[in-house]
Amino acid sequence: MRITREFVALTSAGTSRAGVGSHPCQGVYWRPAGSEPRTALIATHYNIDFSEHYLASYFAERDLGFLGWNTRFRGAEPYFLADLALVDIDAGVRWLRSRGVDCVVLLGNSGGGSLMATYQSQVTSPGLTPEYSRSSLSPAVEQLAGGDLYVSIVAHTGRAEVLTNWMDPSVTDESDPLSVDQALDPFAPDRQPPFDDAFIAVYRDAQRARNERITDWCCDELDRLAAAGHRERLFVVPRLWADLRMLDDAIDPSRRTVPGCYLGDPRRANYGIFGVGTVSSLRTWLSMWSLRSSQCSTDQARNITLPAIVVDADADTGIFPSDTAKIVEALRSRPGGGGVETHTLAGDHYLAEPARTRAEAADLITEWVRSHAS
Structure with a gap:
């Protein structure tokens, strides 16, 4: 199958283009050539570039859109602030909506798991507060659009943890x-x-x-x-x-x-x-x-009411079974949250080994998304 990769560059609330011309938020939209999918995933991270995420092409081959999205903090981890990252994620979600996507799937991968959980939690139960010495947050963090489904795949419990x-x-x-x-x-x-x-x-x-x-x-x-x-x-x-x-x-x-x-x-x-x-x-x-003050944690999943699936890998050297159990517990403890599917794949953190693990992950998630997409 031929795949189209489209460069996406946007501003978000309170940001503008840099003097050299670059936009603060950038990414790549992967989709089947000649198609505008009605269901698409979006993945982002605290600072890692997800524009060429290792699962992007797999989902496009399965007739789903995939926006590998970067906030203003891509490659700029020392300057991260949660509220600004959330409004940047929202810019990507709203862009997908503008392309006719009816079902936006929040893909929380690795460190992005807690970030996406925090994003959707702020939609469902706004509660983000300014860090010590900050008087206010971006007003846009109170008006996030939100997603429709939540996927946690080889995700950490939170940066502080x-x-x-x-x-x-x-x-x-x-x-x-x-x-x-x-x-x-x-x-x-x-x-x-x-x-x-x-x-x-x-x-x-x-x-x-x-x-x-x-x-x-x-x-x-x-x-x-x-x-x-x-x-x-x-x-x-x-x-x-x-x-x-x-x-x-x-x-x-x-x-x-x-x-x-x-x-x-x-x-x-x-x-x-x-x-x-x-x-x-x-x-x-x-x-x-900070354990005391960071609000970016998959504990935020307790506020997510979306259908959810959790996938981990049995040979991960940085995410361990008890970590995944905490994510599952948080999702299962949410009021009216319903059941949470869980799956463990044979593979490392990046699902690079064994050779078919990435395809297996894409098949599993695609089937789940199709069964839950409205």
Whole structure:
């Protein structure tokens, strides 16, 4: 089947084109050549470019539209603010409606799962509030159009939860990436998996405590800057690849490679410079990464009344069975939410292996969408 790929570039509420001419929101619309589908999916992420998403062509081959959509924060993670991302997603949803799409499917993939859940939650039960030191949100976040179906596929529970579960709590000095509390060091030579329950509990508490310390510092720093007549600054968070599940397959058992993470060897990745949340502004930390104040979580799925399906992968090295269970629980706990289909595929996080996993995922979701599209 021939596929048409159409570049889409839009402004959204409160934005304009850059001086060089680029639009803040950009993406690619995939569809069968010569067709204007009445059902289309939209996928976006906090900062990753989804315009050429690995499932886009698969859905177009199955006679569905697919908008791989990017907000103004594509490639600009350190500046993310939730309300602005939601109004940018809305620009993509409204564009699909303008093309005659009757059924808009919100595809929440990877980090985009919690972002899409937050978007639809704001439609159903508006409750987004400004982060510390911000007086107001974009007015447009109170007028989101919303989708018709919700798909969660290999999705994280939320950026704050992910970062906290992955962060190394043995860091004693945020300005020194080599500082280590040996009692908490998961990579200490004399500490080998399987880890005992007592260490796991202490480790998890220390991870949450580290997140809270950084949140406290961000609030204090915003106050300090404001007193001097300034608004923001960037900062670095070291060592963020140390989830015990990356080292011990007895915790949340699955078919994943252990030791392993999305960057390969966790120890090497943990002391490297690549990863989520490594550079952030103060308000972005509060909006995206803070356990205390981030509102971007799949807990928001409790407010989603749309038909929903949850798909995960059994060899994912960054999303674990208990993570998916939390998403399913949130969806099943919603008032009047009805049943939630769940499926586990044999594959890695990107469904690249085994070879037919992406086609299997597309078949599964397409069949479900067609059975629920109005």
